[in-house]
Amino acid sequence: MAGGANEQAADVVVLGAGIVGVSAAYAIRERGLSVILVDRRPPGEETSHGNAGILSSGSILPLNKPSLFKTLPSYLTNQSAALRWNPFWTIRNVDWVLRFLANAVDARVKPRAAALHGLIGASLKLHRDWIARAGVSERIRETGWLKVWRSEAVAAARAEHDFLADYGIKSELLDRQAISALEPNIVPSYAVGLLHSQTASVDSPGNVTKAYARMVAGSGGLLRQSDIKALVTDGDGWRVVLGDGVIRARHVVVALGPWSPDILKPLGYKVPMAFERGYHQEFTPNPARKLQRPIHDAEGSFVMTPMENGIRVTSGVELTDRDAPSNVAQLTQVVPLARAVAEFGEAVAAPWRGARPTLPDSLPMIGPAPRHSGLWFAFGHQHIGFTTGPATGAAVAAMIAQDRPSFDASAFSPSRYL
Numbered sequence: 001m002a003g004g005a006n007e008q009a010a011d012v013v014v015l016g017a018g019i020v021g022v023s024a025a026y027a028i029r030e031r032g033l034s035v036i037l038v039d040r041r042p043p044g045e046e047t048s049h050g051n052a053g054i055l056s057s058g059s060i061l062p063l064n065k066p067s068l069f070k071t072l073p074s075y076l077t078n079q080s081a082a083l084r085w086n087p088f089w090t091i092r093n094v095d096w097v098l099r100f101l102a103n104a105v106d107a108r109v110k111p112r113a114a115a116l117h118g119l120i121g122a123s124l125k126l127h128r129d130w131i132a133r134a135g136v137s138e139r140i141r142e143t144g145w146l147k148v149w150r151s152e153a154v155a156a157a158r159a160e161h162d163f164l165a166d167y168g169i170k171s172e173l174l175d176r177q178a179i180s181a182l183e184p185n186i187v188p189s190y191a192v193g194l195l196h197s198q199t200a201s202v203d204s205p206g207n208v209t210k211a212y213a214r215m216v217a218g219s220g221g222l223l224r225q226s227d228i229k230a231l232v233t234d235g236d237g238w239r240v241v242l243g244d245g246v247i248r249a250r251h252v253v254v255a256l257g258p259w260s261p262d263i264l265k266p267l268g269y270k271v272p273m274a275f276e277r278g279y280h281q282e283f284t285p286n287p288a289r290k291l292q293r294p295i296h297d298a299e300g301s302f303v304m305t306p307m308e309n310g311i312r313v314t315s316g317v318e319l320t321d322r323d324a325p326s327n328v329a330q331l332t333q334v335v336p337l338a339r340a341v342a343e344f345g346e347a348v349a350a351p352w353r354g355a356r357p358t359l360p361d362s363l364p365m366i367g368p369a370p371r372h373s374g375l376w377f378a379f380g381h382q383h384i385g386f387t388t389g390p391a392t393g394a395a396v397a398a399m400i401a402q403d404r405p406s407f408d409a410s411a412f413s414p415s416r417y418l
Contacts, residue, residue: 006245013249018048021255023393044209050354057198062362064104082301086320099360115411123391134211143293148190185289258355260379276356277318282310284345302334366412
């Protein structure tokens with residue numbers, strides 16, 4: 001402590017207690033540095049809470065890929081369960097949209113897939129290790145996840161299978177009978193399936209994040225819940241101004257997900273971030289008709305996954321302002337489709353909304369700020385933040401310690417946009 005009861009000091013302060021920030025804080029403590037983890041809410045209660053809980057080995061293909069252009073006409077009516085878009089947001093952010101589409105070409109797919117493969121592979125190893133260390137091994141399921149098509153989409157499934165195989169990622173093509181053998185408690189609505197067999201899932205991503213946060217505290221890190229008001233330079237270090245005090249540190253890691261641009265703008269960084277908002281709702285399961293794994297209905301544009309509190313149904317993408325009022329139209333559209341396949345009862349809670357932070361190339365920023373010493377970025381993980389949180393945190397911790405990450409992080413350098 002320094003300067004009073006509400007002033008603290010540490011080697012590193014991490015802003016944001018989602019999966020990325022918690023992972024960074026734990027990895028920093030493992031390297032022997034003092035750390036304070038700060039968020040306005042308890043760990044794991046923002047975007048990290050609301051995902052499908054998938055530790056996905058195969059999420060190496062960005063959403064902005066060449067096939068996107070074939071589906072764009074279906075989005076123009078703004079009635080798709082896969083994508084809804086706010087016209088006013090689109091006009092204001094046309095530069096981001098054009099940059100996003102510019103990445104959806106063949107020449108820009110494989111380099112990004114290779115970068116994500118390295119990040120994901122490193123992260124899945126850490127997840128499995130940390131879940132055991134945290135004493136929550138009962139939360140992980142090594143049952144893979146299942147992508148399914150209602151139509152005879154064998155070509156699409158095989159193309160994905162072959163793409164993953166090029167990176168050494170195993171998957172299995174399934175027909176209707178094989179799908180029923182894996183998931184005997186769903187209606188046999190699907191003609192084709194692809195089992196991502198090296199993927200795992202958890203029954204509560206929020207509680208896994210909290211378990212990692214307990215490891216931060218158990219290793220000597222400090223957790224502080226407060227509003228983050230400002231980030232300012234302070235000699236050769238940093239001063240984080242909170243709603244109830246100040247933290248001084250030599251290094252600051254910004255891991256605030258969709259709120260990261262706000263804290264960085266006063267420092268002159270204009271982060272090209274959009275917000276792929278998504279919704280979920282959980283429903284009472286039938287214990288006699290359980291799902292064994294997450295199921296992604298490719299044509300229905302939803303994921304249903306068994307969670308601690310029920311069957312969680314997640315919707316597609318809504319492109320709009322981060323804090324715009326909720327619009328549950330996509331969720332309303334897909335819940336009946338999910339209910340027609342899996343048996344579940346009434347909702348156990350109101351719909352939840354989150355904002356996936358996405359950069360134009362669908363890659364996160366991981367690394368040092370271009371113009372400020374001791375400032376580190378760890379955000380922009382689009383749909384795979386929960387999967388990639390541990391390796392992102394470990395990479396930043398390595399860089400702070402002047403060490404090399406366990407994977408090639410060059411593609412994620414913040415300097416590519418800033």
